[in-house]
Amino acid sequence: MTNCLEALESHLSARGASASVSSSWTAQRLTDEQSLQIREQGDEWEVVIPQPVDRVWAELNHYLELDFAQEGTRDLLAADPSEHEFLVEYMTETERNRNPLQIVFSADVRKMSQEIRLVLQPNGDQTILRAINASERAFSAADQRELLERISGYLR
Known part of the structure; x- marks a missing residue:
C-alpha cells in the first residue's frame, strides 16, 4: 500500500x-502593448517578438516539436539552440493548393515540401524571427508570410 x-x-x-x-x-x-508585429522588410517578411531570444527559442522549440511532426507536410528536422535556428520541412500553402492542371504542366508533378531555416536574431530586448529558404524550390514572399504567421501564432 x-x-x-x-x-x-x-x-x-x-x-x-x-x-x-x-x-x-x-x-x-x-499584453496588447507587447504584441507581435509581422512586418515587411524589402522583399521579405519578419516577425518582431518583444521577448528575449532564449525564451522565444525555448517556446518555439516546444511547439515545433509538438506540431511539426507530420512528415511530408511539416516536420522539424533540426534545432540548434546555440545559433537560435531551426530547420523545418514545410509544404507551403501555394504548393498545397496547386490544382491538377498546374501539377501536370509543371516540371515537378508531385506536391512537395521544402527545407526552410527559421532564424531567431536578438535585437535588444526583442527577437526577430525570419524564414529563409534552404532548398532550391521557390519560396515567395506570400509563402514566407504564411509560414511566419503560422509560427508566430504559437506565441500569441
Whole structure:
C-alpha cells in the first residue's frame, strides 16, 4: 500500500511540475502593448517578438516539436539552440493548393515540401524571427508570410 501511495505522489508531483512549466508562457502572455508585429522588410517578411531570444527559442522549440511532426507536410528536422535556428520541412500553402492542371504542366508533378531555416536574431530586448529558404524550390514572399504567421501564432 505504501509503494502505491508513493508512486501516486511521485506521479502527481511530476504532473504538477510539467503543468507549471507548460503554463509559464501562458501566464506570461504578451499584453496588447507587447504584441507581435509581422512586418515587411524589402522583399521579405519578419516577425518582431518583444521577448528575449532564449525564451522565444525555448517556446518555439516546444511547439515545433509538438506540431511539426507530420512528415511530408511539416516536420522539424533540426534545432540548434546555440545559433537560435531551426530547420523545418514545410509544404507551403501555394504548393498545397496547386490544382491538377498546374501539377501536370509543371516540371515537378508531385506536391512537395521544402527545407526552410527559421532564424531567431536578438535585437535588444526583442527577437526577430525570419524564414529563409534552404532548398532550391521557390519560396515567395506570400509563402514566407504564411509560414511566419503560422509560427508566430504559437506565441500569441
